[in-house]
Amino acid sequence: MNPKLRDHLTRFQSLAALLLMVLSLSLHPGISDTFLSQENTLNVLRQISVNLCLSIGMTLVILSGGIDLSVGSVLALAGAVAAGLLKDGLQFPTFGVGVQFTFLGAAVAGLIIGAALGWFNGWVITRFRLPPFVAALGMLSIARGLTQLWTKGFPITGLGAEFGFIGTGRWLGLPMPVWISAALVAVFVLITRKTRLGRYLYAIGGNERAAQLSGLNLRAIKITVYALGGALAGIAGLLLTARLDSATPSAGLGYELDSIAAVVIGGTSLNGGRGSVLGTVLGCLIIGVLNNGLVLLEVSPFWQQVIKGLVILAAVALDRMNAKE
């Protein structure tokens, strides 16, 4: 089959799956009222915006032929650092000096932490030629450990209204996280489709050797991609922390799975080189509606995990079958 047509078809498949899910939940007599309520709709949108931020970054990384399993931990550390700085500032007891952080300063610090960890991932992968998932597994543990150290194992709460606004506030009736993630989608759709960096991602993911012989600086591009992925995980950490008014040491556990699932369900190939940010938006919506539907149907959380795992396997299997054609 013509691959371009196939890409359209994958997107159409995802769209059809989403519509089918929405339709069946809407028609389900027990929950249709709750499901269709404005409150629930906004809730779903707000919930997926954290995953969406992560998944945009994951899309970039996977397009370039890599993978990042550390985003959940990076999210936790970025959120915790921002929360800690906001609440207590930075203390240097030896000098008797303390630095206070404004809400913006703390948010930027969280973002920088995310980008720095991502940069480190990219550096390790390119410098030592490690398989990306190995490097990311290392970072998964490192960032989680640093989060525990920074929080001393306790949640950091009481972060103030200003910071809380980016998680719980609304503008023109829509939750702030939705605006923020929508803006990020717009920016990264533009980057992937209309900039050199975007084209480089597709080229490297499609054929790394050909990309190198075309004069692309593989190292710089890969490091940039992982740093961007880390920064987006940082933003996701800020959104989550602000929404819960709390940064917990175990925040974001297992989020990398939801994120990879959204990317793959959205039609991006795990082999790299094929896919899109818009597809990932669709993937996030599907995961979000699935989660929401299972909760509303009062399916046990244990079964929810089983079902989600099966959906992910199905999506990856479909991707493999498509790739073979």
Next chain:
Amino acid sequence: MREVSLRVQRGEILGVFGLMGAGRTELLETLFGLHPREAQGRVFLEGRAVWFRSPREAINAGVVLAPEDRRRDGLVLSLGLAANLSLACLGKVERHGLLDAIRERDLAADFVKRLRIRTPSAGQLVRHLSGGNQQKIVLAKGLATEPKVLLLDEPTRGIDINAKREIYQLLDGLVADGLGVVLVSSELPEILALADRILVISEGRKTAEFSRAEANEENIMKAALPRN
């Protein structure tokens, strides 16, 4: 690769002949900046000493490689014709810092016409094109960077006779316009027909150099065979 000195002038095709494993591809890759640490030597471009540490530096200086294995090294099969063609010179199809689809299509249309690439459209995925047309895209991608020196590795391997002839004609035209070409080929008739001078390498060393008048199959083969 042990010891090879070569010289190519504007408007000239230097043929490089060697048997399998003689170091033909390694020679081109080294000139292209792919083995900056393993290789030693001196390279002059228009009288100035250059030493490329990466393909990027080589391309910027006007040296480009069209690799032998087009599907493995030359093309991104998951991208379309136009995107492959512009990959080494994306700056040219940018406007206000963004990729411009019209400029990219124009660049592709230009080369499709010049190289007689047979394709249904500029967006066609290259995996669906024939070997000859894929080879032309590899050449076009290199030429789009406006090189001074073209390093060609087996440019006609596995393509049909028509495409072959068209590539020969193209090379004639390019050389007439002043391009310098280093042509690696394992087909003796091809080298004899195209090259102005012929360099023979064996076991990583240069073993002979012939002018077009001196060269024949016999003395080339003799120089190409390993000594022991």
